[in-house]
Amino acid sequence: MSETIDIKGTIISNDDKWVYDFCGIEATCPANVLSKLSGTEDVDVYINSGGGDVIAASEIYEALRQYKGKVLIHVVGLAASAASVIMCARECEISPTSLVMIHNVAAGTYGDKNAMEHTAGVLSAADEAVCVAYQIKTGKSKDELLGMMNEETWLPAQKAVELGFCDRVSGVNTLTNGYCRMVTDDQRARCEARKRALLDFIEKEKATIE
Numbered sequence: 123m124s125e126t127i128d129i130k131g132t133i134i135s136n137d138d139k140w141v142y143d144f145c146g147i148e149a150t151c152p153a154n155v156l157s158k159l160s161g162t163e164d165v166d167v168y169i170n171s172g173g174g175d176v177i178a179a180s181e182i183y184e185a186l187r188q189y190k191g192k193v194l195i196h197v198v199g200l201a202a203s204a205a206s207v208i209m210c211a212r213e214c215e216i217s218p219t220s221l222v223m224i225h226n227v228a229a230g231t232y233g234d235k236n237a238m239e240h241t242a243g244v245l246s247a248a249d250e251a252v253c254v255a256y257q258i259k260t261g262k263s264k265d266e267l268l269g270m271m272n273e274e275t276w277l278p279a280q281k282a283v284e285l286g287f288c289d290r291v292s293g294v295n296t297l298t299n300g301y302c303r304m305v306t307d308d309q310r311a312r313c314e315a316r317k318r319a320l321l322d323f324i325e326k327e328k329a330t331i332e
Contacts, residue, residue, distance in 0.1 A: 124164040127155055129182070133174030133204045149174075152181040162191040167212075169195060173203025176227055176248060183255060186211035197222065197279075197288065207252055209287065210259035216279045216288040224267075224287075225274040227252060260286030 131148030142149035150171065159165065167186065173179070186193055186208065197216040201209040202223035209222065216222070227248035231241040249271060256267045262285070282288045 124166055125158050125161070127158050127165060127167045129155070129167060129169045129171055129205065129208060131171060133171060133179050133182070133208075135175055135178050150182075152178050152185070155182045156185050159185055159189050164192045165189065165194070167193060167195045167208075169197050169201045169205055169209055170199030171202070171205035172200055173205045176204045176207070176252060179204035179207045180251070183208050183211045196292065197282075206287070207255045210255045214288045215290050215292040216282055217292050218279050218294060220279050222277040222282040222287055223275065224256065224271050224277075226271050256287070262286065 129150045131150060132142070134142060134149045134151050136151045136153045139149065139151040139153070165186075186195075189212075193212040195209055195212055195214040197209055197214065197220045199217075200221050200223070201216075202221070203225060206222055206224050227245050229241060229245060231237055249268060250264075253264055253267050253271065256262070256271075257264060260267070277285065277287065279288070279291045283291055
């Protein structure tokens with residue numbers, strides 16, 4: 123039996139979770155994820171998040187990387203910002219209509235020019251830390267990925283697979299004229315049944331002719 127983990131809404135720290143719960147706002151904190159990683163059963167992770175706290179996302183990313191059981195990550199809407207870091211933790215499939223977005227780490231600060239310069243340095247370091255997750259997943263160079271982050275790059279499903287951020291587009295059999303053609307299990311079963319019926323008919327006709 124597999125365990126299901128939803129990473130939905132804003133990614134936040136454990137300390138802030140009670141506020142979101144009180145207000146009825148969807149959010150995910152590291153404790154939500156770690157509480158479901160105590161065994162070794164298969165885990166399915168479903169991501170639909172615009173991101174949030176990069177430190178909280180880093181904790182979730184590492185917990186999924188270190189988990190001993192099988193993990194399959196599903197992007198089912200959006201994996202943006204900090205959520206795209208989590209997406210890179212393990213094997214990942216993305217739905218045909220989903221998006222991935224990577225960008226520079228952002229923060230607000232208050233203070234004089236020294237405080238601003240210090241914050242800029244912290245953000246540069248954070249960008250490089252996030253970039254490591256993308257490097258491990260895609261095999262691309264640090265400079266290329268930092269460039270993509272600097273430009274705030276949005277990727278549709280097929281492009282995310284082509285660039286190595288995701289492993290495959292879920293439910294896609296072929297690409298026709300650049301568009302994904304969906305084939306459900308039911309459609310595939312009906313197709314197989316028709317093929318068998320046609321082969322049986324051909325065999326009977328051959329027997330009649332002989």
